[in-house]
Amino acid sequence: MTKTVPAELLSTIIQSKPEEKILTITDCCEKDITQLLFKYQLTLSILKDPDINTPIPGSFWGDSEAGLIGNTVFVRNDTPIHSLLHETCHYICMDEIRRKDIDTNAEGGYDEENAVCYLQILLANDLSEMTSDRMMQDMDGWGYTFRLGSAKAWFEYDAEDALAWLQHYNLLNSENKPNYSLRTS
Numbered sequence: 001m002t003k004t005v006p007a008e009l010l011s012t013i014i015q016s017k018p019e020e021k022i023l024t025i026t027d028c029c030e031k032d033i034t035q036l037l038f039k040y041q042l043t044l045s046i047l048k049d050p051d052i053n054t055p056i057p058g059s060f061w062g063d064s065e066a067g068l069i070g071n072t073v074f075v076r077n078d079t080p081i082h083s084l085l086h087e088t089c090h091y092i093c094m095d096e097i098r099r100k101d102i103d104t105n106a107e108g109g110y111d112e113e114n115a116v117c118y119l120q121i122l123l124a125n126d127l128s129e130m131t132s133d134r135m136m137q138d139m140d141g142w143g144y145t146f147r148l149g150s151a152k153a154w155f156e157y158d159a160e161d162a163l164a165w166l167q168h169y170n171l172l173n174s175e176n177k178p179n180y181s182l183r184t185s
Helices: 007-015 030-039 081-093 096-100 110-126 132-142 151-157 160-168
Strands: 043-046 067-069 072-075
Touching: 030 043, 030 081, 030 110, 067 081, 072 081, 081 110, 081 132, 110 132, 110 151, 110 160, 132 151
Parallel strands: 043 072
Antiparallel strands: 067 072
């Protein structure tokens, strides 16, 4: 059930504009990203070709969006961090059968997609140049849509189902922080 969003939060949502520049791979420490992915048995592959027209392997949406094939997340220097974490969280949240054969399309249903968005907000705090608040700004700036008008409003007032999903699959610890495990069932 959706909680009532306080008027002061609604006014900041309406008046605020996202950061002009969405953080990309080049804005974050590669070591931080690699260490985070390693916790989830993932590897990072950064395409070294400087041409932004080079397709990213495993990218479902194309352009600069991250790709996922097997346990490798593919990015270019212009790939947004939110995209990298979104594909990472798909890998974390999918069941073992889908994870074994993943190539480009993470699939999953509505509840899993919400859990992915919630988890990517939490995992943003593991990257020194990113925070949960900055992740939500970048998600809004990129065009993620939430029925309360922003990622922050959704996360704070309408994401109980996503949190419950992550708890159900034991992807969070008792403090509702990532426990760095993969979904097993």
